Amino acid sequence: MTDTWVEGAAGSLFDVDNLPWGVFSRGGEDPRVGVRIGDLVLDVAPVAAAEMLDVHHVFEERSLNPLMAEGRQVRASLRTWLTGLLTDETERDLVEPHLVPLADVTLHLPVEVADYVDFYASLDHASNVGRIFRPDAEALLPNWRHLPVGYHGRAGTVVASGTGVVRPQGQRKAPSDQQPTYGPSTRLDIEAELGFVVGSPSVQGDRVSVASFADHVFGLVGLNDWSARDIQAWEYVPLGPFLGKSFATSVSHWVTPLEALDAAWVDLPGQDPTPLPYLAEGGPRGLDIDIEVELNGTVVSRPPYRSMYWSPAQMLAHLTVNGASLRTGDLFASGTVSGPERDQRGSFLELSWGGSEPFDGGRTFLEDGDTVTLRYTAPGTAGGRIALGEVTGTVVPAR
Amino acid sequence: MTDTWVEGAAGSLFDVDNLPWGVFSRGGEDPRVGVRIGDLVLDVAPVAAAEMLDVHHVFEERSLNPLMAEGRQVRASLRTWLTGLLTDETERDLVEPHLVPLADVTLHLPVEVADYVDFYASLDHASNVGRIFRPDAEALLPNWRHLPVGYHGRAGTVVASGTGVVRPQGQRKAPSDQQPTYGPSTRLDIEAELGFVVGSPSVQGDRVSVASFADHVFGLVGLNDWSARDIQAWEYVPLGPFLGKSFATSVSHWVTPLEALDAAWVDLPGQDPTPLPYLAEGGPRGLDIDIEVELNGTVVSRPPYRSMYWSPAQMLAHLTVNGASLRTGDLFASGTVSGPERDQRGSFLELSWGGSEPFDGGRTFLEDGDTVTLRYTAPGTAGGRIALGEVTGTVVPAR
Numbered sequence: 001m002t003d004t005w006v007e008g009a010a011g012s013l014f015d016v017d018n019l020p021w022g023v024f025s026r027g028g029e030d031p032r033v034g035v036r037i038g039d040l041v042l043d044v045a046p047v048a049a050a051e052m053l054d055v056h057h058v059f060e061e062r063s064l065n066p067l068m069a070e071g072r073q074v075r076a077s078l079r080t081w082l083t084g085l086l087t088d089e090t091e092r093d094l095v096e097p098h099l100v101p102l103a104d105v106t107l108h109l110p111v112e113v114a115d116y117v118d119f120y121a122s123l124d125h126a127s128n129v130g131r132i133f134r135p136d137a138e139a140l141l142p143n144w145r146h147l148p149v150g151y152h153g154r155a156g157t158v159v160a161s162g163t164g165v166v167r168p169q170g171q172r173k174a175p176s177d178q179q180p181t182y183g184p185s186t187r188l189d190i191e192a193e194l195g196f197v198v199g200s201p202s203v204q205g206d207r208v209s210v211a212s213f214a215d216h217v218f219g220l221v222g223l224n225d226w227s228a229r230d231i232q233a234w235e236y237v238p239l240g241p242f243l244g245k246s247f248a249t250s251v252s253h254w255v256t257p258l259e260a261l262d263a264a265w266v267d268l269p270g271q272d273p274t275p276l277p278y279l280a281e282g283g284p285r286g287l288d289i290d291i292e293v294e295l296n297g298t299v300v301s302r303p304p305y306r307s308m309y310w311s312p313a314q315m316l317a318h319l320t321v322n323g324a325s326l327r328t329g330d331l332f333a334s335g336t337v338s339g340p341e342r343d344q345r346g347s348f349l350e351l352s353w354g355g356s357e358p359f360d361g362g363r364t365f366l367e368d369g370d371t372v373t374l375r376y377t378a379p380g381t382a383g384g385r386i387a388l389g390e391v392t393g394t395v396v397p398a399r
Numbered sequence: 400m401t402d403t404w405v406e407g408a409a410g411s412l413f414d415v416d417n418l419p420w421g422v423f424s425r426g427g428e429d430p431r432v433g434v435r436i437g438d439l440v441l442d443v444a445p446v447a448a449a450e451m452l453d454v455h456h457v458f459e460e461r462s463l464n465p466l467m468a469e470g471r472q473v474r475a476s477l478r479t480w481l482t483g484l485l486t487d488e489t490e491r492d493l494v495e496p497h498l499v500p501l502a503d504v505t506l507h508l509p510v511e512v513a514d515y516v517d518f519y520a521s522l523d524h525a526s527n528v529g530r531i532f533r534p535d536a537e538a539l540l541p542n543w544r545h546l547p548v549g550y551h552g553r554a555g556t557v558v559a560s561g562t563g564v565v566r567p568q569g570q571r572k573a574p575s576d577q578q579p580t581y582g583p584s585t586r587l588d589i590e591a592e593l594g595f596v597v598g599s600p601s602v603q604g605d606r607v608s609v610a611s612f613a614d615h616v617f618g619l620v621g622l623n624d625w626s627a628r629d630i631q632a633w634e635y636v637p638l639g640p641f642l643g644k645s646f647a648t649s650v651s652h653w654v655t656p657l658e659a660l661d662a663a664w665v666d667l668p669g670q671d672p673t674p675l676p677y678l679a680e681g682g683p684r685g686l687d688i689d690i691e692v693e694l695n696g697t698v699v700s701r702p703p704y705r706s707m708y709w710s711p712a713q714m715l716a717h718l719t720v721n722g723a724s725l726r727t728g729d730l731f732a733s734g735t736v737s738g739p740e741r742d743q744r745g746s747f748l749e750l751s752w753g754g755s756e757p758f759d760g761g762r763t764f765l766e767d768g769d770t771v772t773l774r775y776t777a778p779g780t781a782g783g784r785i786a787l788g789e790v791t792g793t794v795v796p797a798r
Contacts (some may be wrong), residue, residue, distance in 0.1 A: 080764070089545075104465060115553055115555045117641075120638060143572075143633055146572075146579050147579075147634060149634065152552055154551055155513070156514045157603060168721035171546050173545075180545050205798055206648070206798070228721070234542055235546065235635065236638075237542065238635065239635075239639040239640060239641070240547055241636070242549055242550050243718075243720065245601075246721060246723040247723050258407050276579065276581045317644075321570070321642065322567035322627070322630065322643075322646040323568070324553055324555070326644040354655060357483055381749045399722070
């Protein structure tokens with residue numbers, strides 16, 4: 001790879017082999033599409049207009065959806081074009097005036113989320129939750145190794161990194177309580193996840209195969225699926241989590257395009273039993289992404305994404321096997337990423353073992369004012385590492 | 400009430416006390432907003448433009464969302480305006496050229512659905528399902544009488560009445576099977592429901608009280624929540640229904656505005672125990688709406704909406720109690736409406752008692768080619784009855 005001429009970018013986590021997409025604004029201007037390089041944002045629209053790109057209008061929009069809807073070939077062509085702009089010194093005079101320091105912009109929710117689906121794809125997480133909630137039974141339910149268990153979440157409460165998260169109120173009843181009570185959640189939690197954003201839609205009644213993953217998925221976001229465990233525990237039978245999740249889901253400002261992760265694909269840890277053919281064709285693969293969970297400035301966990309049981313391509317194939325269509329902007333998330341070690345658990349529920357084993361000097365669940373930041377890195381295509389979008393949020397007292 | 404001058408409308412189920420909203424098109428023209436009167440559709444945009452209504456642009460849109468976003472006062476004002484147009488003979492010359500026979504138009508999905516939530520608010524339905532699936536346990540789960548149980552469905556697969564429903568494929572495993580198998584659902588079902596469409600949004604972190612129901616809900620649709628019971632039974636623990644539901648949900652072409660149902664409110668059958676205060680304030684009420692379930696031309700069930708345990712206002716208050724925001728176009732549904740009698744059950748699961756008691760001369764679940772139509776009527780404000788939007792669909796063989 002040729003080095004970039006952008007100062008400070010070469011060798012950083014946002015080198016020219018990364019180039020995530022986002023939506024930014026300056027001053028009172030309308031939000032529009034940007035690409036991150038180093039600690040700068042490239043204002044793509046004027047450069048694309050100057051170079052008379054067919055698709056230059058998609059960069060003037062306030063979400064990535066129109067860009068994502070252009071499909072895989074356009075995404076790849078734009079990546080080649082951007083790489084040229086940022087590595088060829090002769091382009092510098094054209095491009096440099098449109099590089100804006102990150103500190104001078106406001107970043108926005110990058111995607112207009114269509115449907116949001118959350119999976120449950122970590123064997124360690126599902127096993128931990130099973131042991132915590134059902135200590136006398138099998139940790140895994142009978143269906144877990146046969147299909148990627150998932151459910152729909154609330155798309156309208158997906159917020160951008162940095163948005164305050166109001167502690168939810170609601171109804172809960174501990175097994176020892178006679179009656180349910182109402183009040184602010186006392187078991188507010190995080191879930192460290194990875195999110196996958198759909199670019200190209202599919203037709204209702206059709207299926208998207210495991211092998212077609214890259215034809216439909218545009219890129220990846222960091223994702224924190226905030227969870228109120230007390231509300232969730234009381235409400236979730238028989239129709240699943242609802243208000244314990246629907247108050248807020250935070251995603252990163254930056255969407256890492258699939259091509260930036262070409263060097264991050266690894267074999268899955270192994271699946272036993274072999275899944276049904278619709279989940280197996282095309283060789284499902286995992287992603288070697290390291291996650292850090294930071295609480296008020298201290299790293300409290302390092303979940304390894306490569307330990308996930310179900311692959312993202314299997315999740316997508318399962319999601320559509322019944323003919324459910326995809327729309328541009330659909331978001332599906334991995335579920336909590338937890339590794340086999342104690343310091344690899346992706347939720348406070350697991351880190352504190354249901355609240356019974358305080359961690360990090362006495363913590364169990366989230367307190368008002370706590371800030372949680374999730375950071376993600378992966379091998380880049382140039383031999384170093386790239387950062388995916390980080391996602392952060394601070395707990396605001398209940399209203 | 401003054402009679403309408405529109406021929407054939409007075410005394411019909413679509414008299415001037417009804418006036419549901421929809422989206423229609425003629426020939427190759429763009430879809431736009433219409434109002435039904437008798438067997439005619441009023442093309443509202445040109446009349447509103449001629450009368451220089453402030454909001455005339457909302458009638459040129461291809462969904463009701465911009466109209467619905469205008470809020471409760473505008474909705475009420477427009478109803479008064481429309482009633483005047485259709486009852487005052489002096490308006491006839493202006494209006495009549497814009498009345499189009501239903502037979503000459505194509506009707507479309509009326510709402511761009513934001514988030515879709517499905518509740519489980521019928522005591523008889525929840526009890527029947529409990530008895531069928533868990534014959535040796537309490538029919539109702541412990542939380543059921545304390546909160547309206549609900550979950551998020553897939554907004555992107557909500558389709559307009561008349562759209563063919565492709566039989567879903569998927570994974571299922573009967574208790575007697577050793578391993579799960581893959582194939583077309585063999586237990587395809589309907590759920591006769593009522594849907595509520597949100598017009599005015601709310602702010603994330605806030606709550607919508609029971610008393611604020613009419614400030615946020617625009618109107619009602621007929622809704623069939625198609626369900627694949629075999630897929631659902633295998634997948635639904637612990638995160639709830641997913642692919643057993645997400646392949647298709649059908650809604651009526653017509654959205655009945657809340658004001659048309661002013662005479663339909665009735666007391667709930669009764670709630671024991673008394674719900675927590677956030678579900679009680681403002682006096683929750685039920686709706687006296689009769690439903691007919693028609694299979695291939697024969698009425699097989701007549702579920703009474705007035706038998707529902709939880710009120711629509713309680714569902715909305717619960718949905719937002721954790722601070723989850725509402726968006727224009729949010730759709731929430733009642734869950735299957737079933738009354739206490741056998742011929743009042745709103746699903747084939749219940750009508751055939753889990754497939755063990757065939758009904759209607761040997762039927763259990765849906766066969767390819769079956770057409771199901773749900774029809775809804777309620778007391779109108781003029782002393783007669785009004786029809787809500789019917790919803791129909793035909794089962795298409797699996798692809």
